[in-house]
Amino acid sequence: MSDTLLGVKDLVVEFSTRRGILTAVDKVSFDLERGEVLGLVGESGAGKSITGSAIVGLIDPPGRIAAGTVHLAGQRIDNLPSEKMRRIRGDKIGMVFQDPLTSLNPLYTVAKQLVQTILTHKDISKKQARDRAIELLDKVGIPAADLRIDDYPHQFSGGMRQRVVIALALCADPELIIADEPTTALDVSVQSQIVGVLKKMCSEHGASVILITHDMGVIAEAADRVAVLYSGRMAEIGPVRDVIKHPQHPYTKGLMGSIPTITQEGDRLTQIPGSMPRLTDRPPGCAFAPRCEMAMDVCRQNHPEEKDVGTARVACHLMRKEGAVA
């Protein structure tokens, strides 16, 4: 066995709505090695967060996992009964959400929330749990953790609250952390601190991370590999350096072109014309075809297969000849 921690294969998530079935995630596959940081990027509605929620089994009705499998450390987890899945959540998989202001229960002290989570997963005494909670807060960089632990969430700033949220996600030393836009709601100056904390904690604990974001800067800073989602489908996945420097998929190229850099002086930023199709009326072929400058007839008819191109996997008809893109 290789050191694969998480295997997601042909994952399909559907929502049944009044206007028919809506496929939010369409046959997404990827693997995650132990200790690896995988970035999941895409526009709003591309299916990033749904993918994350599907892995931990937190898709609420009317949504459901319609097909595909999720394996964690060799064990299939997508079809577990809810009680077994609950034991995995928080214990094996930790989650960090976008908005630290609303992620914490306002009526309980930080100590109570931490201790409760620790005791749910670990068979230790209350005193030990509290000691561990203080230790965790200290590690995520909260000054005077032993004093501040009895404060309520509203007594912390946004950045500090996100540290508390990270500490909560790490309560039971999970093997996998799914961070859903962990920096989006934060100040730019605090963002990189939080990414730093997240990265440090994970490397110390040997945990893998799925970092969901639309911020390529965060990806470049923290991720080992990056997966680009478009309209619920995988467009391109590969090592961060290669995807950023040599994007293959036209969508990824457009995405990279729209990021300002200090070196490219005076150039206009490129922008991708149009917007992502609604999930209810996705075109029959490649979902990106209507916006793609290089779209061919085949793109409008058939959905492209994923192909290995160099170090990356790309879903694009232009990839017919290995690595050759005009």
Add this chain to the structure above:
Amino acid sequence: MLAFIIKRFVQSIVVMLVVGLIAFVMFRFVGDPVDQMVGLETSIEDRERLRETLGLNAPLPMQYWNFISSAAMGDFGTSYQFKRPVADMLGDRLPATLELALVSAIFALCAGIPMGVFTALYKDSVLTKLFQAISLVGISLPTFLIGILLIYVFSVQLQKLPSFGRGEVVDIAGWSTGLLTVSGLKALILPAITLGLFQMTLIMRLVRSEMMEILRSDFIKFARARGLTPRAVHFGHALKNTMIPVITITGLQLGSIIAFAIITETVFQWPGIGLMFLQAVQDVDVPIMAAYLLMIAFLFVFINLIVDILYVVVDPRIRIEKA
């Protein structure tokens, strides 16, 4: 915390003084009290003497002050009709009303909160649909009709429960209670359900909508993502957050349960202050009416004060800001 309580306390006193003024105005200007008390054959001299002893010749502010200060000491004057101190009459009648109100409030809470939680958690269950049907009945049928229906079913048809009165009561240190005898408890059931049904449906609907709102919130999703047990999520994290509006409504409703027990007390001939008030209205017995008004106002003010303090206990955010 202490400053907060003192502030609220002062506000409460101001409200009571204003209500006292209204009660006093009613007392003084709804007809001449002397005419109410004496017969046609009483001489003008006798009337003047009575006027003097009642203090009706003093200047108005002085009369107001006398009224307020004696009311504050528990002296509401003498009933025109029964020639007894109103305070004594209230004291005799109050235990009946308070016991009825308390039992119906407990019934409303103990049934309403679990029903609300259940209907919020299991939206598609058959039981949920049943509860909602009951709540529709409770919210739309007028109190007296529910009372009469209950009497018809349980007293007339099944002959299981008494249709009127308090049953046997036991006197404990001047407080006559029906809670200690079987017949007293039996007599309490129907009026308590009648009075509490509306409050119960109100609480159930409130808990349900609040709970459904809270269950969608981020911190509940995060609590679930941490693998907390459903019990901890639903009853620890979610229910506690729904309690703030529930406390407000329950508090205010407790006041109205007592104030508007009038109808229930009439239907069941319950010997409480509501029934007494209704008789006083018929007899234009102004001291009783004024005392009733003051007492109900006091209840509302007092309950509001308690509710405000309870907020502070439940929600740490208010505690920090106001302290």
